[in-house]
Amino acid sequence: MKIAEAARTRRTLGICLGAITAGLASAVIAAPAAIAAPDCSQDNIDATVATAQGQIQGYLASHPAGQKMLMTAAMQPRAQASQTLQAYAQANPQEYQEFTGILAPLGTLQKQCGVQVIPPQYQWAFDQFVG
Structure with a gap:
């Protein structure tokens, strides 16, 4: 036992x-x-957007060819603008990588928090550029 x-x-x-x-x-x-x-508070969303906007403005100010390309693409029909974005990204891979790094937090914020921080009329370009 x-x-x-x-x-x-x-x-x-x-x-x-x-x-x-x-x-x-x-x-x-x-x-x-x-x-x-994720911190989806309005304060964090606003801070993330403001930070990205400042970085985007600073980056484009120091990369006038990239700024010109984006302005050109914004005025083109979507199919042509898509080609403009692709051609610039292929011709300038380092700038493309740097710029997508700046934009990435906005995409992450949209996915994690379910908020729209990119203006809807530019979401297609953002999706294509960032991937």
Whole structure:
């Protein structure tokens, strides 16, 4: 009887330890998700948009060819504007990468918070440019 009781006790302890371990593992896996929860407050949205706008203006001021391309694309029919964006990105891969890096937080904000921060008439260009 004592051997059977000892085996049952070990099995019970094993099950309890397994449950505790699984619980801790779940907590460790869930912790980064909880920490990484997006801040969708209006203050954060406004701050992110303002920061991006300032960076965009500064970047375009120092890259007049990029600014000219965007102004040209804005005046073109969508199909032609799409070609203009693609051609510029292919001809200037470093500028394309830098500019998409500036724009990326706006895309992230839209996806995570379900808000529209890009004017709807330019969303197609944003999607094409950022990807």
